[in-house]
Amino acid sequence: MNQTRTIVLVAGARPNFMKIAPIAAALGRRAGTFGSLLVHTGQHYDDKLSQVFFDELGIPRPDINLSVGSGSHAQQTAGVMVAFERVLLEQAVDMVMVVGDVNSTIACALVAAKMGVPVAHVEAGLRSYDRSMPEEVNRVLTDQISDLLFTTEASAEGNLRREGIDSTKVHFVGNVMIDTLLAHRERARATKTGDALGLSDRGYALLTLHRPSNVDDERAFDRLIQGLEAVAADVPIVFPVHPRTRPAITRSRRATDMVAAGRLRLVDPLGYLDFVGLMERARVVLTDSGGVQEETTILGVPCLTLRENTERPVTITHGTNRLVGTDPAALAAAWTAVKASSAPAEHPPLWDGRAADRIADVLAGFFGEPEASK
Ligand code: UD1
Ligand code: UDP
Secondary structure, eight states: OOOOEEEEEEEOSHHHHHHHHHHHHHHHTTBTTEEEEEEEOOSSOSGGGTHHHHHHHTOOOOSEEOOOOOOOHHHHHHHHHHHHHHHHHHSOOSEEEEETTSHHHHHHHHHHHHTTOOEEEETTTOOOSOTTSHHHHHHHHHHHTOSEEEESSHHHHHHHHHTTOOGGGEEEOOOHHHHHHHHHHHHHHTOOHHHHTTOOTTSOEEEEOOOHHHHTSHHHHHHHHHHHHHHHTTSOEEEEOOTTTHHHHHHOHHHHHHHHTTSEEEEOOOOHHHHHHHHHHOSEEEEOOHHHHHHHHHHTOOEEEOSSOOSOTHHHHTSSEEEOOSOHHHHHHHHHHHHHOOOOOOOOTTOSSOHHHHHHHHHHHHTTOTTOOO
């Protein structure tokens, strides 16, 4: 006889919300087979980093908010663990599903694994091979203790094989972030953020920066801004500022000068629809974000990644992404190349808006529900 399985969906930080939205919806379409319990860890808590995405993407209100907030890595990870353990002690659940690579991801996976609750990891197997990135540590450890590993691109499977992960646990399902993008693209197109900022289509660059290696160190940040001068000489740069990055801008004379000259336009973190709308009409997107590399690939907008590595190589082989690094001369050269070319791109395999349904199918198989709808 069929039994309803309760899946805990964990979300904590901005990029988690776009990933959880289609999964919650796919499980909702299979009510009776699955029930979900949405846990917000509270890693991100400002409205502009959290609530706005629930409102825009129609994510159900979290059943539980752990309200953990900011802190050092140990404080934040431990805070989530202690609070999440209480949840699992109090609730009868069949699986914990975590997404991405943030501290909330590893914290909840670790608690579940130790309590004997199966763990599913969405966006498994991505590797930058740079252990100085906190996310890389979170990825490697989460994958080691997961029972189901859902991958977004072919590179992930090889990475997991090399780490000794049993291939029967690994399922190539596509990209839930792209499910969300495709579902909301038309609404994003209808936003008028560019007009409100006085920007013409293809007449501006869009910038996001929040990786510790780029924004926590004063000299590294200054060097990046120096590289951006080549872009700013041609088009204004719109910069929705992540809270982590705010102090770096205030400290950097080069950045404040660029702001004063009107070439760097600082705005608060944007809602998803406004941000996607701005991405789609930009001449170029400059970023150190993981998700933005993927979204620009589907939108067909050139993306320059201001990092030395990427865990998402398919965005380069199939997409519009170029790995530029942080050297000012390299950024100037990449911008010249962008101006000289259009950005034809293929859609990576299975980035088709149906990843969450494939995940639900695999879950049904995992729990012995072979009649899962396709
Ligand atoms: C986190 C993730 C990173 C992800 C990013 C997405 C980890 C280790 N890092 O980085 O992988 O790419 O989220 O945006 O999990 N702050 C606020 N308001 C908030 C949240 C944070 O002001 O709502 C400020 C606090 O000063 C905090 C700082 O931002 O100390 C950093 O927040 P934190 O969640 O620790 O890391 P992120 O840099 O946001
Ligand atoms: N994003 C947004 N508003 C912004 C900047 C980014 O809605 O001002 C979205 C972006 O479209 C993508 C996600 O946030 O869906 C990426 O999150 P982030 O860059 O914070 O994290 P990462 O992907 O690097 O982990």
